[in-house]
Amino acid sequence: MKGTHLGEFEELVLLSVGMLYDEAYGVRVQEALAQEAGREASISAVHATLYRLEKKGLLRSEMGDPTPERGGRRKRLFQVTGAGDQALRETRALRDKLWGLVLDPALRGGRA
């Protein structure tokens, strides 16, 4: 079903939003990605992903406060929705399940 599958970058963005809690807007998300995940993404890529996730219903947003360095413009603050939370958990559960099924030597490049 559409919206349940998360791309890798989408997952990172979603997690960053969750991490930033009520400070999640474009610039901060980009910053978090760079600092915590080492991913240098352009601001427009971040925007595009945020909007896409919102459209999928995994994020919701509201307008925040303006600041002077933004030229008096408000921020759009994102929050992870229940669906977003569930999608993240499902992804993680799927990974864990698969990790459990992987035989250790197989990952080291040899056959048992």
Next chain:
Amino acid sequence: MKPHLPQPPRAADALLAWFCAPDKLEEVQGDLHELFARRLCRQPRWKANACFWLDVVRSFRPALLRRQAPDYITATGPVMLKNYLTVALRSLRRHVGYAFLNTSGLAIGLTCCLLIFLYVQHELSYDRHHTEADRVYRATAVSMSIDRHWAATAPPLGPSLRDEIPEVTEMARIYPLGTSTIIKTGQNTFDKVAGVFADSTVFDVFTLPFVEGDPRSALNASGSVVITQSLARRLYGAASPIGESIEINEGWLEATVTGVIEDLPATTHLPFDYLVPLRTFLDQAEWAMRSRTWAGMYTYVQLRSPDDLPVAESKLPAFLDGYLEGVFDTPVAENARLELQPLTDIHLHSRLEKEYQANGNVAYVYILSAIALFVLLIACVNFVNLATARAITRMREVGVRKTLGAGRWQLIKQFLGEAALMVTVAFGLGLLLTWLLLGPFNHLAGKTLSLATLAHPTVLFGLAAMLLMTGLLSGGYPALVLSGFDPTKALRGEAHRTSHLGRLRQGLVVFQFVTSIFLIVGTFVVSDQLEYFRTTQLGFDKEQVINVRISWGLRETIMTDLDAFKEELRRHPGISQVSLAADAPGERYSVENIHVVGQGEREGVGMRIAWGVDHDYINALGVDLVEGRTFSRSAPADTNAWLINEAAVARLELDEPIGSVLDWNGFAGPVVGVVEDFHFASLHTEIEPLVIPLRPGVGNMLLVRAQGGQIPAVLSFLEDEIHRRRPAELFRYAFVGDTFDQLYRAEEKLADVFRYFAALAILIACLGLFGLTSFMTEQRTKEIGVRKVLGASVSAVVTMLSRDILKLIGVAFVIAAPLAYLAMNRWLADFAYRIDIGVATFVWAGGIVLLITLLTVSYQSLRAALTDPVKALRYE
């Protein structure tokens, strides 16, 4: 005060604002600005700027772009179309006046344009009906010694060209008998028939389709004649004319009809009603074939192909050396040159000496085209102007439509569609009007234009393009502007407050009035110049001189005793002088080579000559003598005497004119008198040197000087006297004044054209202005009400409403006046005798425009100013 923060590049910001979806712009732009501010702490300004640009450019991705289509469902197809139509008709019905003004303005403009187009098309299509037109040329001759360029050439030239220049495959010569010959069949006489002598090859060179007879043999026999279909109908009705015999110019020539050709189209530079073999003339006039320099007939040559022209032209000098061998003492190249003139260029571009008839003028074609374009532009501008003015009042409709989910593109389509509807109606009306007005216009322009010309692929395509352009222009502006309004603002009526004329509309109004003022000034100048032509003293009594044509037969009769005949005529109390002559003022005096005996200058000077003149010529015309005497019957030596005008004295550099001996091809004699310079030709040109040799007995006209007031009596007396001597004579007369006025026909037509189109331009401009002011006042109804309640007088309100428009007229005048001055001065520069453009012309033009404008505007503004303010305030 907040500290001034450095701002990112403004262009990049604007770019982002342009493409970014409006609902996302704020946060996206904010994020970019924040990033910029942060970078600024670590990086130099230029680097931050560059990064900002990069961010903006990268943001150009689908997720952030404007939404193309809304997610909700939009109604399309027949339902909406029906709604559009309903709304369009409803708004038309509510503003019937507006619809009428707008459509009729455009229709009138289009009519003008179509009429002029037909005219120009007609002018440009001269001689193109000949299938071989592209390789037919007329040979013209320049004689350097007398500084003339002749349209006509000597008889032997044609055959020599064909025989000696291989590129010339065929030639035909045309020698006019005159445009007003008399034809007799049995008992019936027909006047004013134009005839030419022509080589039998004329049917190969020109396209003259035969209805009856054989083109190969029709002009072979000496006594044959080929007539046009309409002449055949005139002479014989429905019966076949083949084999019938006709008499040309009262016994001068008898001929049998051997062929009937289709009527020549109106677009020929060489109109004629019948053709007789050139041989008939050449057999009688042996001298003609020996003359190499007599500019007598028109020589048309057909080249193998149009590409052969340069080759043929390069061979002309060598050919001429042989052809004119022995004619000049100095090398031929210094005396004469031959040129080949494309057949299709003759009508519009050729103004040579001795043209077959007065040709058109390409400058007038340009002027008219420009006028047509301007009038159409004015009409379109009007249409656009009114449409935009009115569209503003439909703001609310736009708001509702947008709120209900209409996309921008839908609105654009709606407005364009409405414009297309109006334009189509206007075009229909325009075509109808053109059809109705074609008759009067033909009369005005002296043409036979027909709407059938329009039924041509390129023309239809052009019309369609014009329709599309007007539709796009008139619908495009409102469509784009209105559809862009924010619906909330539109509904609140905020954008409604454009009660003043916008910049664009101001420009359009100025443009309209520049054109109108220009045309009015043009009308005045052309009319004034015409008036000047008509009233200038010519140096002789043009109003009182009657020119009576006499036939060859009558001349034989009266020449038995010319003096007695003249004496008998003079006995009538209304007649003071009579002269027999071959040349009269207002007609073409030929140019001949005259030299002064003993002056040593061998080649002589080209001078106009008044031919076939008897003793009383000067007296009959009323020209004053300056020196010496006129011809005298009592001095027998006068048989070879000359009179010359002052210009001739100057041209020949005669210190002692009386007694000098002039020679013209062996016809030599002393000058006995000098006459005052008089205008024997039109005022387009300076008075040229004129010589008048005494040569009674060869004239073909009687110049009768009559007393004013007795003209009718004199005319009937003359007719009786002539019929008494020769009962069969056709009494044909003209006033020399009328002949003169005919010379200004081109200017008269131009004046008419200017007058009508200036009137139309003003009319259209006023229609537009009327509509515009009515909308302006409508929109300011409330303001006017408030002003009146607060005590504004009627005149104050009227002034307030008219001021804007008057300012525009002022600007238009300032632009138009110098333009018109320059253009009309250029036109006047063509005339040797001309008026000066005075300040009065401009004052009048400006005054007229001002008056008309005030009348137009004041109707609306007065109505608004007189309205009860209570009503005005309750409005809405």
